Amino acid sequence: MDPISHRLDELTTSPRRAGSRRRPAPAPRRSKRLEEVLGGAPRRAGATPYWAVETPFTDVDRQHRVRRIHLAGSLCVESANSNDLMINPKRALVIDIETGGFSGTPVFLIGVVPLGAWPPRAYQWLARDYPEEKAILERLATFARRRTHWVSFNGKSFDVPFLADRAVVNRVSLDSPTVHVDLLHAARRRWRDQLADCRLQTLESEILGRRRVGDVSGADIPDLFHHFVRTGNAAPLAPVLEHNRLDLLTSTELLLQLAKPASS
Numbered sequence: 001m002d003p004i005s006h007r008l009d010e011l012t013t014s015p016r017r018a019g020s021r022r023r024p025a026p027a028p029r030r031s032k033r034l035e036e037v038l039g040g041a042p043r044r045a046g047a048t049p050y051w052a053v054e055t056p057f058t059d060v061d062r063q064h065r066v067r068r069i070h071l072a073g074s075l076c077v078e079s080a081n082s083n084d085l086m087i088n089p090k091r092a093l094v095i096d097i098e099t100g101g102f103s104g105t106p107v108f109l110i111g112v113v114p115l116g117a118w119p120p121r122a123y124q125w126l127a128r129d130y131p132e133e134k135a136i137l138e139r140l141a142t143f144a145r146r147r148t149h150w151v152s153f154n155g156k157s158f159d160v161p162f163l164a165d166r167a168v169v170n171r172v173s174l175d176s177p178t179v180h181v182d183l184l185h186a187a188r189r190r191w192r193d194q195l196a197d198c199r200l201q202t203l204e205s206e207i208l209g210r211r212r213v214g215d216v217s218g219a220d221i222p223d224l225f226h227h228f229v230r231t232g233n234a235a236p237l238a239p240v241l242e243h244n245r246l247d248l249l250t251s252t253e254l255l256l257q258l259a260k261p262a263s264s
Helices: 003-010 058-062 129-142 155-170 183-191 202-206 219-230 235-258
Strands: 041-045 050-055 076-077 086-088 090-098 107-115 121-126 149-152 179-182
Touching: 041 129, 050 058, 050 090, 050 129, 076 235, 086 179, 090 155, 090 219, 090 235, 107 129, 107 155, 121 129, 121 235, 129 155, 149 155, 149 235, 155 179, 179 183, 183 202, 183 235, 202 235, 219 235
Parallel strands: 090 149, 149 179
Antiparallel strands: 041 050, 050 121, 076 086, 090 107, 107 121
C-alpha cells in the first residue's frame, strides 16, 4: 500500500498493541460528504451524474492574493515557428485535469476557466466514482464546442492526449482544440535563460511572486481520489480541488504575462 493510502486508512483504523490495557473505543469518525467539504452540487451529462463546483476568482483571491485578472481583447502568444498564436478570450478556456495515475486510469477531475468573462470563474467537474468519468468527459465535450481555443500547462504532451484516449474508451466525441497555447513551451522560450527550470510552481514563485503553502503533492493526488472512492469520505478531496484550482489560476496569470494584445 502506498504511504499516503496507509496514512489515510489509519484515520479510521487504530489497532491495539498486544498486552496494552483496553481503552474505550473512540467514536467512529464521521465521513464527510461532498457538499460539506467542496460545496457544489450534483449535475448530469446525459444519463450519467457527476459533481460540479464553481469558484469565482475573487473567492480564491482572499486566500492566495491572486492578481486581479480582466481579459477583454484578443491576445497573441509567440510560438516555436515564430507565428503568433491568436487567442480570442470569448472562445478560449484554460484547462487542467487530475487523473487516477498512470496511462489507462480514469480522469476524475476536469477544471476549466472560460476566458472573456468578468469576474473569471473556475469550473470543476468531478467524477465521484470510476463510471462517472464518462459524464465529465461529455460535459467537457459540450463546453468545448463553444470554446475551441485552449490554454494549458504541458497540455500538448499530457492533458490533451490523455483526454483523447479516455474519450475513446468512454465513446465520447471530444473535439481537439483548433488553437492550443501550451504555457510550458511558451515559458521556456521566454524564461529558460533566467530560471533554473520552468515547472509551474517555479514560475508561480519567480514570475508571479506567489508561493503555495500546504499544497498537496501531485504524486499523492491519485491515492487521495482512490481513497475517496473506497471509503466515501470526501475530506481528502478538498486539497485536490484546491491544487487544481490554483493550477488553473496560475496558468491564467501566466497567459497574461506571456501574451500581448493582438494588433488591430
